[in-house]
Amino acid sequence: MDLPKNRQEYRNLDCSELDFTDRSLEQARFIRCRFKGASMQGIHTAHCFFEECDFTFARLNDSFHQSSAFLSCEFHGASLFAAGFEQCKCTGTTFAGADLTACTIKGGDYSFTILNDCDFHGWDLRGIKLEHAFLQNCNLKKADLREANLRHAVLTGAHLEQADLRGADISGVDLQSIHFKNTRIDLPQAMLIAEAAGCICR
Numbered sequence: 001m002d003l004p005k006n007r008q009e010y011r012n013l014d015c016s017e018l019d020f021t022d023r024s025l026e027q028a029r030f031i032r033c034r035f036k037g038a039s040m041q042g043i044h045t046a047h048c049f050f051e052e053c054d055f056t057f058a059r060l061n062d063s064f065h066q067s068s069a070f071l072s073c074e075f076h077g078a079s080l081f082a083a084g085f086e087q088c089k090c091t092g093t094t095f096a097g098a099d100l101t102a103c104t105i106k107g108g109d110y111s112f113t114i115l116n117d118c119d120f121h122g123w124d125l126r127g128i129k130l131e132h133a134f135l136q137n138c139n140l141k142k143a144d145l146r147e148a149n150l151r152h153a154v155l156t157g158a159h160l161e162q163a164d165l166r167g168a169d170i171s172g173v174d175l176q177s178i179h180f181k182n183t184r185i186d187l188p189q190a191m192l193i194a195e196a197a198g199c200i201c202r
């Protein structure tokens with residue numbers, strides 16, 4: 001089977017046996033395609049669109065994705081070591097269970113993503129949209145979450161010790177179930193946390 005080409009659309013294609021190593025893809029569209037266990041080290045996607053695609057156990061080490069969309073995709077067991085996502089849209093996608101070591105995210109929309117138990121220790125997550133994201137038991141210690149959109153995110157059991165939340169939107173978040181210690185917050189956030197603890201702020 002030939003490798004997918006730029007500016008083409010593919011549906012229900014099984015790409016598991018294809019070698020995408022160090023390939024570049026631009027403006028390609030993939031709907032319900034399978035990349036399970038595929039070799040995708042060093043792949044560079046730009047303005048590509050993936051919807052309901054299976055990337056389980058795919059090898060995406062050192063890959064880079066620029067302004068691409070991954071909608072309702074599955075990355076469980078995938079290796080995203082040193083991968084980069086810049087201004088990508090990943091709504092509804094599951095990253096829980098993926099290796100995110102040394103991965104970087106710059107901007108983008110990660111609303112409704114499933115990120116439970118992921119390790120974001122020290123990550124730069126400034127300005128990222130994480131509305132309604134599932135972040136249960138995540139390690140967000142020392143993470144930079146300034147100006148992030150965390151509205152209605154599920155952070156049960158998450159660790160935010162020494163994280164920076166200033167300017168982040170945390171409305172609708174269950175703040176009592178989060179581990180705070182030496183966390184940097186602003187005054188409006190302090191009031192929300194106090195109210196969640198039963199205090200009356202007037």
